[in-house]
Amino acid sequence: MEYDPNNIFAKILRGEIPCRKIYEDEHALAFEDIAPAAPVHVLVVPKGEFVSFDDFTAHAPASLQLGFFSAMRKVAQQLHLPQNGYRIIGNHGADAGQLVPHFHMHILGGKPLGGLLAK
Amino acid sequence: MEYDPNNIFAKILRGEIPCRKIYEDEHALAFEDIAPAAPVHVLVVPKGEFVSFDDFTAHAPASLQLGFFSAMRKVAQQLHLPQNGYRIIGNHGADAGQLVPHFHMHILGGKPLGGLLAK
Numbered sequence: 001m002e003y004d005p006n007n008i009f010a011k012i013l014r015g016e017i018p019c020r021k022i023y024e025d026e027h028a029l030a031f032e033d034i035a036p037a038a039p040v041h042v043l044v045v046p047k048g049e050f051v052s053f054d055d056f057t058a059h060a061p062a063s064l065q066l067g068f069f070s071a072m073r074k075v076a077q078q079l080h081l082p083q084n085g086y087r088i089i090g091n092h093g094a095d096a097g098q099l100v101p102h103f104h105m106h107i108l109g110g111k112p113l114g115g116l117l118a119k
Numbered sequence: 120m121e122y123d124p125n126n127i128f129a130k131i132l133r134g135e136i137p138c139r140k141i142y143e144d145e146h147a148l149a150f151e152d153i154a155p156a157a158p159v160h161v162l163v164v165p166k167g168e169f170v171s172f173d174d175f176t177a178h179a180p181a182s183l184q185l186g187f188f189s190a191m192r193k194v195a196q197q198l199h200l201p202q203n204g205y206r207i208i209g210n211h212g213a214d215a216g217q218l219v220p221h222f223h224m225h226i227l228g229g230k231p232l233g234g235l236l237a238k
């Protein structure tokens with residue numbers, strides 16, 4: 001899959017579409033999911049043109065990879081999630097239901113999250 | 120939560136308990152989950168004493184962090200998951216149902232995986 005610079009997360013990163021921002025630094029932007037699956041549901045996107053986890057971990061500079069995962073930790077801390085717990089999810093491709101072709105991770109929390117997969 | 124060197128993944132890393140190994144390098148070990156939630160269900164654990172995603176991304180050396188996420192990509196590729204897709208999941212703490220206090224990530228695939236959370 002090639003990177004499409006007109007995907008919705010690219011537009012959010014460029015400020016062309018608004019978001020409910022939770023956190024931002026030089027490596028990543030975090031904002032609320034518009035269709036939350038839990039009381040806390042945040043998307044974290046790296047500031048770079050990467051389609052997927054596969055693409056990101058293969059091709060992103062080390063500083064961006066470290067900064068992205070560090071930003072995820074900071075988002076969870078900012079939202080006071082570590083004490084009760086949270087889940088991070090990354091979807092790659094069709095079987096996982098990846099909807100936007102810009103690498104992103106979900107942070108979910110605020111309630112007991114149940115099993116790994118929907119039945 | 121403090122790291123308990125007698126957790127089951129530490130014992131697997133030390134070879135004290137067997138596992139169905141999928142992949143191993145200097146940074147990570149990957150093996151089949153004993154209670155698979157999907158046709159492909161692999162656990163990836165870093166070679167270091169980290170309780171959680173929070174602990175790992177805050178305290179692991181950069182080389183180990185990069186090596187761990189790179190190992191996850193390699194496992195997915197080795198299992199031919201990128202074409203149809205796969206999901207990666209990390210559980211931190213009670214709300215997420217983290218069972219073993221050694222940081223690990225799940226790789227799930229081999230079928231359409233459904234929504235983000237169980238209902």
